Amino acid sequence: MKKGHQVTMKEIAKKLGVSVSTVSRALKDSPELHPDTKKRIVEMAKSMNYQYNLLAQSLRISRSKVLGVIVPELTSHFFSSNISGIQDTAYKRGYNIMICQSNESFEQEKANIRTLVSSQVDGLLISLSRETKNYGHLQELYDREIPFIMFDRVTEEIPVSKVTVDDAHGAFLAVHHLLEQGCRKIAYFSGPEDLYISKKRKEGYLDALREFGLSEKDSQIYITDLTPEMNRQITLKMLEEKELPDAIFAMIDPLAVDVMMVLKEKGIKIPEDIALVGFTNNPTAAVVEPSLTTVSQPGYEMGQIATNHLLDQLDEIVSDDPQSFVLLTTLVVRDSSKKTKMISD
Amino acid sequence: MKKGHQVTMKEIAKKLGVSVSTVSRALKDSPELHPDTKKRIVEMAKSMNYQYNLLAQSLRISRSKVLGVIVPELTSHFFSSNISGIQDTAYKRGYNIMICQSNESFEQEKANIRTLVSSQVDGLLISLSRETKNYGHLQELYDREIPFIMFDRVTEEIPVSKVTVDDAHGAFLAVHHLLEQGCRKIAYFSGPEDLYISKKRKEGYLDALREFGLSEKDSQIYITDLTPEMNRQITLKMLEEKELPDAIFAMIDPLAVDVMMVLKEKGIKIPEDIALVGFTNNPTAAVVEPSLTTVSQPGYEMGQIATNHLLDQLDEIVSDDPQSFVLLTTLVVRDSSKKTKMISD
DNA sequence: CTGTTAGCGCCTTCAT
DNA sequence: ATGAAGGCGCTAACAG
Numbered sequence: 071m072k073k074g075h076q077v078t079m080k081e082i083a084k085k086l087g088v089s090v091s092t093v094s095r096a097l098k099d100s101p102e103l104h105p106d107t108k109k110r111i112v113e114m115a116k117s118m119n120y121q122y123n124l125l126a127q128s129l130r131i132s133r134s135k136v137l138g139v140i141v142p143e144l145t146s147h148f149f150s151s152n153i154s155g156i157q158d159t160a161y162k163r164g165y166n167i168m169i170c171q172s173n174e175s176f177e178q179e180k181a182n183i184r185t186l187v188s189s190q191v192d193g194l195l196i197s198l199s200r201e202t203k204n205y206g207h208l209q210e211l212y213d214r215e216i217p218f219i220m221f222d223r224v225t226e227e228i229p230v231s232k233v234t235v236d237d238a239h240g241a242f243l244a245v246h247h248l249l250e251q252g253c254r255k256i257a258y259f260s261g262p263e264d265l266y267i268s269k270k271r272k273e274g275y276l277d278a279l280r281e282f283g284l285s286e287k288d289s290q291i292y293i294t295d296l297t298p299e300m301n302r303q304i305t306l307k308m309l310e311e312k313e314l315p316d317a318i319f320a321m322i323d324p325l326a327v328d329v330m331m332v333l334k335e336k337g338i339k340i341p342e343d344i345a346l347v348g349f350t351n352n353p354t355a356a357v358v359e360p361s362l363t364t365v366s367q368p369g370y371e372m373g374q375i376a377t378n379h380l381l382d383q384l385d386e387i388v389s390d391d392p393q394s395f396v397l398l399t400t401l402v403v404r405d406s407s408k409k410t411k412m413i414s415d
Numbered sequence: 416m417k418k419g420h421q422v423t424m425k426e427i428a429k430k431l432g433v434s435v436s437t438v439s440r441a442l443k444d445s446p447e448l449h450p451d452t453k454k455r456i457v458e459m460a461k462s463m464n465y466q467y468n469l470l471a472q473s474l475r476i477s478r479s480k481v482l483g484v485i486v487p488e489l490t491s492h493f494f495s496s497n498i499s500g501i502q503d504t505a506y507k508r509g510y511n512i513m514i515c516q517s518n519e520s521f522e523q524e525k526a527n528i529r530t531l532v533s534s535q536v537d538g539l540l541i542s543l544s545r546e547t548k549n550y551g552h553l554q555e556l557y558d559r560e561i562p563f564i565m566f567d568r569v570t571e572e573i574p575v576s577k578v579t580v581d582d583a584h585g586a587f588l589a590v591h592h593l594l595e596q597g598c599r600k601i602a603y604f605s606g607p608e609d610l611y612i613s614k615k616r617k618e619g620y621l622d623a624l625r626e627f628g629l630s631e632k633d634s635q636i637y638i639t640d641l642t643p644e645m646n647r648q649i650t651l652k653m654l655e656e657k658e659l660p661d662a663i664f665a666m667i668d669p670l671a672v673d674v675m676m677v678l679k680e681k682g683i684k685i686p687e688d689i690a691l692v693g694f695t696n697n698p699t700a701a702v703v704e705p706s707l708t709t710v711s712q713p714g715y716e717m718g719q720i721a722t723n724h725l726l727d728q729l730d731e732i733v734s735d736d737p738q739s740f741v742l743l744t745t746l747v748v749r750d751s752s753k754k755t756k757m758i759s760d
Numbered sequence: 761c762t763g764t765t766a767g768c769g770c771c772t773t774c775a776t
Numbered sequence: 777a778t779g780a781a782g783g784c785g786c787t788a789a790c791a792g
Contacts, residue, residue, distance in 0.1 A: 131771075188469045
């Protein structure tokens with residue numbers, strides 16, 4: 071299919087017998103121009119259906135007004151909230167966004183960066199893939215002075231701005247809540263240990279235990295690669311222990327839901343036998359039965375803040391010094407953790 | 416923040432004492448070039464960290480290798496699956512995608528089209544906003560010969576290719592299944608009547624009724640604007656009727672889930688008292704209790720097919736004649752509709 | 761095999 | 777108040 075011809079300034083100029091620069095000025099509403107000429111040009115442009123060519127402008131001013139976004143996956147609710155916040159914010163400030171998904175692959179992530187840089191994006195917003203364990207590609211971006219910031223899945227290794235949630239504190243809130251409900255044998259279901267969030271949430275878990283006079287000896291940690299199969303498997307494994315925990319803190323909602331399914335199958339009552347808390351506050355958390363207590367992450371706001379900060383840096387409204395934005399999580403208490411039943415229940 | 420300087424072909428050329436075209440050819444791996452020169456250039460490019468400037472190429476060849484995507488919202492699981500399919504497919508074929516969300520606003524949708532066209536996208540993939548009731552902006556795209564296709568939320572008014580699911584058939588499957596389960600008073604919970612999918616799914620609903628000797632008189636239709644509040648409200652209204660339906664077909668999963676919540680609150684057993692079927696197969700459908708029978712829409716595949724077709728049109732692999740791809744839906748039977756309990760249950 | 765030239769659509773001096 | 781010229785980075789036609 072061949073695209074229909076796009077009207078250019080040149081054509082408007084010819085039709086009106088003026089120069090291209092005059093047309094350019096008229097369309098930019100430059101003051102140093104006769105109002106009549108301006109009016110004639112603007113009207114002609116409209117009647118010819120003239121459409122500004124951003125590409126040409128970008129090349130000219132070496133600024134594309136496009137931001138690149140890389141996320142591990144598009145279909146996760148959390149990341150799509152991020153993107154939603156990024157898109158709305160960028161759009162409001164006159165930017166478009168180009169999106170890539172790494173599909174949790176390191177190689178793909180590197181390739182994504184390459185195409186986005188080639189596309190001359192003015193800056194990048196990156197959330198790291200699960201596989202990303204060395205940061206040469208980010209270091210290179212940094213060395214080449216291509217503005218970028220990281221969100222959610224970040225690394226401390228590169229001195230750029232980051233937007234995260236207070237994972238440790240969120241986990242602390244979750245486990246603290248379980249302890250308040252009277253639980254004392256609380257298991258932590260963790261994703262891969264080298265994952266940043268696995269570590270951070272473990273910190274919060276242990277902190278909360280300590281707060282209640284418990285030590286690491288009282289902790290119980292199960293590790294999964296987060297596939298539904300392994301999630302099931304470790305839950306079953308846990309159920310084989312002589313002494314069951316009275317609560318489980320699952321690192322992330324989908325894991326919590328998988329755990330819940332197994333417990334229900336096995337006739338274990340939630341929260342009576344085992345209380346359960348997740349993390350993220352996915353839409354599913356509200357509708358499972360029992361409804362899942364979880365830690366809410368402000369995905370949309372993360373996107374907004376990340377984008378505004380990056381654009382502020384680009385526009386030199388703020389300095390380039392790397393800043394770390396740590397958004398607060400909140401505990402959403404639902405039924406899966408209510409050991410102390412209310413009368414109204 | 417000022418972006419670091421990007422190396423250009425010109426600089427490579429100067430450093431090596433060759434012309435820019437030679438560099439260009441070397442980097443394109445042109446055969447009509449001395450291998451040694453080519454090697455020298457490629458190595459120099461690498462050592463200088465040369466990065467191709469797609470923007471310049473786009474301007475030159477009047478093809479941006481970028482596709483524009485407009486969806487009503489980014490955070491819905493169905494649309495993010497679409498986008499995931501679009502992104503993967505586009506990427507494989509050497510295209511990037513620029514994404515906008517209309518947030519279900521007609522004005523926003525028009526504005527999105529404008530920026531994407533200004534950005535010189537080679538084609539557009541559009542899913543219409545809920546508010547979009549006239550199609551002048553699409554007609555204009557069409558008249559200006561800007562290649563685009565529509566998916567999921569489409570209109571028949573514009574002769575371009577479309578990718579949809581067989582909504583009527585999906586609804587038919589759902590209601591047919593309920594009838595087979597012995598239900599005879601089946602209510603249809605519909606979104607706004609002017610919505611394409613509301614209409615299509617109603618068709619399937621009525622067809623299925625007819626198949627079982629029922630007529631429009633035996634139908635019961637409740638209409639909501641799909642907000643959680645109104646979803647609740649119409650469910651409560653239905654419950655006030657003297658004679659309750661024995662099954663409900665809800666036009667879309669979130670609506671089905673809202674209905675389910677109200678029914679459960681009121682102590683109505685699902686599926687024993689009222690069976691329930693949704694549409695879309697959102698992740699939530701699998702985890703609510705009882706698990707929700709629903710019609711599955713292949714979101715990712717829709718994105719793939721739409722993108723491949725649009726790119727095929729652009730590359731003139733297929734003709735420009737508008738084609739209509741109607742993907743088949745499948746019924747996913749879960750607990751919310753099983754009137755006839757199996758022994759194993 | 762390689763260089764020269766012209767130009768994609770726009771903007772920005774520099775003239776007039 | 778307007779025009780002419782040069783150039784952003786790259787490619788393609790034409791020479792040689």
